[in-house]
Each structure stands twice: as C-alpha cells, then as structure tokens.
Amino acid sequence: MAAVEVAEVSPQDVARVRAALVERAPLVQCLTNSVVQTITANVLLAAGAAPAMVDNVPESAQFAAVASAVLVNVGTLDEVRARAMALAAEAAQRSGTPWVLDPVAVGGLAFRTGVARDLLQFAPTVVRGNASEVLALAGAGAGGRGVDSTAGAEEAVEAARDLSRRTGGAVAVSGAVDVVVHGDRTVRVRGGHVLLTRTTGAGCSLGALVAACAGVEADPLLAAATAHAHVALAAERAARRAARPGSFATAWIDELDAVDAPDLGSDTGRFA
Template identity: 75%
Template sequence: MGAVEAPARPGADEVAAVADAVRREAPLVHCLTNSVVTTITANALLAVGAAPAMVDNVHESAAFAAVASAVLVNVGTIDENRARAMHLASAAAAAAGRPWVLDPVAVGGLEFRTRVARELLGARPDVVRGNASEVMGLAGAGAGGRGVDSTAAVEAALEAARDLSRRTGGAVAVSGEVDVVVHGDRTVRVTGGHPLLTRTTGAGCALGALVAAYAAVTDDVLLAAVAAHLHAGLAGERAAAVAAGPGSFAVAWIDALDAVDADALAAAVAGGRLG
C-alpha cells in the first residue's frame, strides 16, 4: 500500500490527537536556545506536557540531540561555540531521524547569525519558525527586521516560506497577526492569539520549542506547527482575559498553556480557527 496523503488542512480530530500525544508521551525537547528565554521556554514545555533540556555546549550537544525526542535550535544569542554546538546538534538530530526546529531570530539584519542560520539549513530542519522578516532574511529575500521585531507583513513572506519549504522538505511557519504554515503545496492560516504575546519576552522563542514538542509525536510537520501555534494562541487569549498587563500576562500564559487541552484545541478547529 502507498503512503497515506496528509490532508490539506488538519481537522479537529488530528489536532486533538497530537495534543493528547504530547501529554501522554512527554517528549524530551533538547533546546539550544538564547540566554534571554531559557526559563519561559522550559516552563512553556512543561505546561503543555513536554520535558525540557537545555544542553548547548559543544561537548554534549550532538550526543544529546541523538537521544532526545526533538531538538530546537534558536540563534537569538549566538557566538562561535554555540554556533558549533548548533551545527553538531542539528546534524546529529538529522542523522538519528529526530525532528528539529530552526528559529532564525533576527536573521537577515546581522551577518554572523544569518550565515550560521543559512548553513544550518543544510541539515534540513523539519520546521522553520520565525516572523516574516526573519523568514525572508533566511531565504535571502529581505534584509531582516528591527532586531527581533518584524518589519514585513506575514503575507509578504509567503513566497520566501514556500522557497524554504522546497529547499528543506520541511514546514515553514510565519508568525504574525495571523500565523501561516506552509509545507509543499499545503498552506494553513491560524487565527487567534493576543497582542500581549508580542510584549512578553520569549513568547515567540518558546513557541519554537512547542513546535518541536508537537513534531516529536507526529510525522506530519505541518500538523505539528499548526497545532503548536493554535495552542499558544488560545493560551494567549485566555491569559489576556485575566491579566492586568504584560507582567501578569507572562505568568497567566504559562497557566493557560497548561489549561488548554485537546478538547479546547478541537473546538477551536471546529470553530473555524484554521483557514
């Protein structure tokens, strides 16, 4: 029998199933991430049911990547040693068949991180997740944003995202007011979230880790990225409803990531959150 073709747009049952799988399997996510966001990233992973590990040194990164359930490579704060560890970890993950996610933070505007991130594409990330400017910068279609902030609209990055997807064979997720995930000929838009997510240090970087957690429990990388973005966005809405401002929102978001379950995600899909 031939392989079963993935649906163009994930359904409620598929999204619920992967959310249940994350809770049940507790995937170990190896995070090589930036020093600003380690705590919120670890807490976000724990809240959705995954297990975080922050192993970013050159002596251990490859060995750990080969046994972890999934790997996140985030180039937010990068130097020569971290870059070497990222190369080793991504290559080891690819060789071992472990899914890995590339988050090209501030790529396009700074030469060193841009070069490193483009080199990492050679290990064929299963998912690239970034804002519009970062995705365009990684693809060579733009000059980057203003630091970690995008200066391009999500829709403007679609061709760059599709180009990266063709080059890597993986999915590319572009975060914005409406998130867009592409994989080959498939394109899914995810609505929801709240502006306070953009005022919370590390929320986007933590999202990259959530994508890795979801990718650990399904072979459909588009489904993994869509479910993670939907989960983060719904949690953002719940957190905003009880928060007094950005500080309390950050705490409430972690609580909401824990509270959003498979049924809530399925209801959101049934309610038209995916387009």
C-alpha cells in the same frame, strides 16, 4: 507551476497531537538564547513536554541523537554556540530526530545570518520565525528591526514556500494571522493576543513547542499548526484575566497547562 493546495487541518487533528504530547511527554533539547531559557522551559513543562537545555559542544550531538526533538534558536549567538548548534542539527538529521530552526534576528547581522543559512543543510523539520526573519533566511529580504518584524506574514508566504521546498520541512511564519506551509500545502492559524508581543520569549517558546509537537507528530505542518493553535488559544484565555504584560506572562503559562485536547478539538474557526 503547480496549484497551491489549501491544507485541511481540523481541530480534531490538532486535538490528537495535543493528546499525544501529554501522553508521551517528549524530551526536547533546547539550544536557545540565554534571555529565554527559563520561560522556554516553563512553557514546555506547562504543555506536558520535558525540556533539556543541553547546549554545549561536547554533549549537543550525543543528546540530539536520543532526544524526542531539538530546538535550535540563534538569538544570542557566539562561535562556540554556533558549533554546538551545527553538531546538534547534524546529529538530529543523521538520527532522524525532528528539529526546529528559529532564525532570530536573521538578516540584519552577517554572522547569525550565515550561521542560520548554513544550518539549512541539515534539513530542519520546521523553520519558525517572523516574516522578516523568514524573508531574510530565504535570501528575499534584509531582516527586520532586531527581533521585530517589519513585514506581514502574507508577504513571506512565497519565501516560506521556497524554504520548505529546499529543506523538505515546514515553515511557520508568525504574524497577526500565522501562516504554515509545507511544500504546496498551506494553513493559516487565526487568533492569539497582542500581549504575546510584549512577553519576552513568547516567540522563542513557541519554537520549542513546535519542536515538542514534532516529537510526537510526523506531519511537520500539523505539528507546527498545533503549537500555534495551542499558544493562540492560551493567550486569548490569559488576556481575559490579565491586562498587563507581567501578569499576562504568568497567566499564559497557566493557560498553556490548562488547554487540553478537548479544548483544541472544539476550537472551531481557528484554521483557514
């Protein structure tokens, strides 16, 4: 069995990706759940990306072929949305467009679990979810309590590594300390704030930001780590001036806009 290599992701690497995102303003197609569309679009705009909620069957594949990146989030799912997602993911794979799979609440419900597992055949660039979702997607767990994880990120590392080897992409597991793996490479991203867990759509928006970063950075592990670091630093700053969920959500979006490449470049101690 090969030894696990600890990835050396530096603040300077992350700063470079952040600068590229602002410079290139990637166009991110979001096939996401109806609960989070507004905050997802606002997070992408604040970060410097361009959101496009093109999620219908006639257009999803065509748009995926020309977008900078695609997000597929299975949060509110029906048969029509599932078809549009499959078409977009297949078109993204065929055209070389990076795409992110967010397996929301996978494990507890058979339909969404089957849809998400079927989407793996299209080789997502990044899978991003909480520990319970990643375990369930890999066939190593039964899922969490709805969208909430009942497992810690470290418990899902081996399942994440298995998924990464199967898809060829990175897998990002959110938790008290986020873990991102790509094959045998691993990076941990510290920080953030508990108020993110009380903000509707924060995790889903993180998936969109991972897609935006993947649209400007070829290394999926670095792209995912950059998005996680950006979200964490912005949350810490927002929490200093907003102590409750409503005001925090607004402050967090403001801080996502304010955090720039030099901020992330000087953010030492974030990665392990």
